[in-house]
Amino acid sequence: MIAYIAGWGVLGPGLPDAETAGAILAAEGAYRDGVARAPIAAGLSPNEARRCPATARYALDVGQQALRAAGWDPGEVPTVLASGSGDLEISDKNCRSLAQAAIALSPTLFHNSVHNAAGGYWGIATGSRAATISLSAYDESFAAGLLEALMTLGTARRCLLIAYDLPAPGALAAVRKVPVPFAAALALTSERPAGPVARLSWRWGPQDLEAEAPMAEPALEALRAANPAARSLPLLQALSARQPRTVSWTYPADGALRVAVAFEESR
Amino acid sequence: MGTGLAIHRYTVTSAFGRGLAAHRAGLMSGRSGLSAHALADGSPCAIGRVAGLEDVAMPASLARYDCRNNRLALLALEADGFAESVAAAIRILGAGGVGVVVGTSTSGIGATEAAYRAPAFAERGALAADFPYRETHNVFSCGDFCRRYLGAKGPALVVSTACSSSAKAFGVAARLIASGTCRAVVVGGVDSLCDTTLYGFHSLGLLSPTGPRPFSADRDGIAIGEAGGFALVGPADVFGARGGLYLAGVGDSADAYHMTAPHPEARGACAAIAAALGGAGWRPEDVDYVHLHGTGTLHNDAAEDLGLAHMGLAAAPASSTKGAVGHTLGAAGICGAALVGLAMDAGYLPGTANTGARDPSFHSNLLLSGRPGAIRRALVNTFGFGGSNCTLALEWRP
Known part of the structure; x- marks a missing residue:
């Protein structure tokens, strides 16, 4: 099955946005680690912006990058949000409140604790009432989200995939090791956009000896392994370098999602 | 999206008990399975508790998965021979042909x-x-x-x-099958x-x-219930064409x-x-029954009532089972689907347990008590935090 990439977004250490990241990922040895810039959550009212948690900010930032690149109005675009762990800062605060003798849970922290909080803020920020889903497959959440987004194109013309995970706070850091924040977004369409474009052919199949493609550079491979959303890096690098290749993601069960990336000129 | 997928087997475990027979009896009795509860500060509330979770033994190989939620999953999978039906499907289709999509909130x-x-946390701070x-x-x-x-x-x-959550899980399942992935x-x-x-x-x-008290004028909130439910879905011909419940x-x-x-104008619900009506190819007047989200809060029930009226569904018989089993949160979609399947099978229109009279300002055709009646086409509404909505269209085929 075929899909086209109309735009993408990224935010992580050393990769502040798709344009900068595109140049870094295309050039061998250009990546430098660093602190991720603060995410921008555009489109929220001051009240909503005050309540919006960090996870949702990352999601909004990369999602809006991808839509700007695609030139799409968000109103009609279904969204798939993939996160391995959701917002552990909020879990931590809520569980601390629940451990007190006199329990007083914050109503805002409670409603922000749902896994689909980022999806909710996306709708509020963009006004989109299109279909939206939030999912997790632990460390394979990016592949699960990509699979769901590609399948969504069976009936929808367009789909926006947003993947994000943030580091766990101290109390949970030993049990959920996500040392750095990372988010990525792909604007996918079943209709070929005008101009040069990346075309994806995908299939789900049994695992074989084809291992998950790591990043050639150790620093980028370390980043890929450090965050479930950074499992997108091999695909983002292929897009940046305009390098035809097959990227595969092994999956928690015994399957694999395989995506062949090809590049087509204008037509 | 149009699916026409057969729901070959389904099961549910909730405050009504384990499996379909307990739910059929509970649904037709009109009773509530909820019990009184008090929070630590003494605030009273009601909950829908599943009995026996404390006694569930996890398989040794999955001991690290031991927690209340996974115990509930195990209990639900073992009801009505559901796990055995999945094993039979795996024997026919191969393990790689069978996907698993579960909805949960917490x-x-x-x-x-x-x-x-635990004291150890206070000492260690982590x-x-x-x-x-x-695993938990x-x-x-x-x-x-x-x-x-x-x-x-x-x-x-x-x-x-x-x-x-679990209503949207049906959508993922439909896409897994339509794309040939499963x-x-x-x-x-x-x-x-x-x-x-x-x-x-x-x-x-x-x-x-x-x-x-869903859809009543004096409604004052929800009761949280716990539940686990499962459905085995696939194209009608995978296990041989048959009548029964279809998505x-x-x-x-x-x-x-x-x-x-x-x-406030229920735009998302509408x-x-x-989309559910469009996917099924139904007109509003084709709908025989609506399983309401009907949580019992002031604003949610009002918005849902308005949504039904906007969509031309004010005349459709409708009821809420939240007074019976509670609001089962992420399990609400699968619970609704299973209860509707049972109602279709029994030829019974369920009532709204715990509600004495409909809010006089509402327009819906709320069923206070259950009564015999055929249901061929039904909707199951679920609306969640974050403005996340999903409606299932379920059909009974003879």
Whole structure:
């Protein structure tokens, strides 16, 4: 099955946005680690912006990058949000409140604790009432989200995939090791956009000896392994370098999602 | 989207008991399975508790997955021979042909709540490195447990969109099958009682002190229930064509309005209902019954009533089962689907347990008491936090 990439977004250490990241990922040895810039959550009212948690900010930032690149109005675009762990800062605060003798849970922290909080803020920020889903497959959440987004194109013309995970706070850091924040977004369409474009052919199949493609550079491979959303890096690098290749993601069960990336000129 | 997928087997476990027979009896009795409960500060509320979870023994190989939510999943999978039906499907289709998509809102966060209260946490200021976060608290834990327990090796994922989680899981299943990725999918919904939701809804002033009275004028909040339910879905011909319950459409939408309050004109709810009707190819007058989200809060019920009226469904017989089993949050979609399947099978229109009279300002054709009546086409509404909506269109084929 075929899909086209109309735009993408990224935010992580050393990769502040798709344009900068595109140049870094295309050039061998250009990546430098660093602190991720603060995410921008555009489109929220001051009240909503005050309540919006960090996870949702990352999601909004990369999602809006991808839509700007695609030139799409968000109103009609279904969204798939993939996160391995959701917002552990909020879990931590809520569980601390629940451990007190006199329990007083914050109503805002409670409603922000749902896994689909980022999806909710996306709708509020963009006004989109299109279909939206939030999912997790632990460390394979990016592949699960990509699979769901590609399948969504069976009936929808367009789909926006947003993947994000943030580091766990101290109390949970030993049990959920996500040392750095990372988010990525792909604007996918079943209709070929005008101009040069990346075309994806995908299939789900049994695992074989084809291992998950790591990043050639150790620093980028370390980043890929450090965050479930950074499992997108091999695909983002292929897009940046305009390098035809097959990227595969092994999956928690015994399957694999395989995506062949090809590049087509204008037509 | 149009699906026409057969729901070959289904099961549900809730405050009504384990399996379909207990739910058929509960549904037709008109009684409530809820019980009185008090929070730590003495605030009264009602809960729907599943009996016997304390006695569930996890398989030794999955011992790290031990938590209330996964115990509930196990109990539900073993009801009505459901796990055995999945095993039979795997024998026919191969393990790789069977996917697992489970909806949950809080997964096993109860395990982390308990660990934070333990003296060891206060001393260390952190969870011990061997705490089974991945297997209990993490959102995916429930789906991971189910796929391992069942031995299914197709794609596995967890949908977590608050109270619409397991309804949206049906949509993923339909796409897995339509794309040829899977030949059958185990769709589930599991949500168990935990302090995050009890005290969270309390903090929002949404827990009824006595129990929910959906669509009544004096409604004052919800009761949280726990439940687990599963359905084995696939194309009609995979296990041989047969009559019974079918998924005719899934309507998915967002409110784009507020994190907890529904859109005052019910635009998101209308979009979900319209998409479900469109996917099934039905007109509003084709609908024989609406299983309401009907949680019993002031604003949600008003928005849902308005949505039904906007969509031309004010005349359709409708009822809420939240007064019977509670609001089962992420499991609400699968519970609704199973209860509608039972009602279709029994030729029975369920009533609204706990509600004495309909809010006089409402327009819906609310069924207060159950009565015999055929249901061929039904909708199941689910609306969640984050403005996350999903309506299922279910059809009974002779």
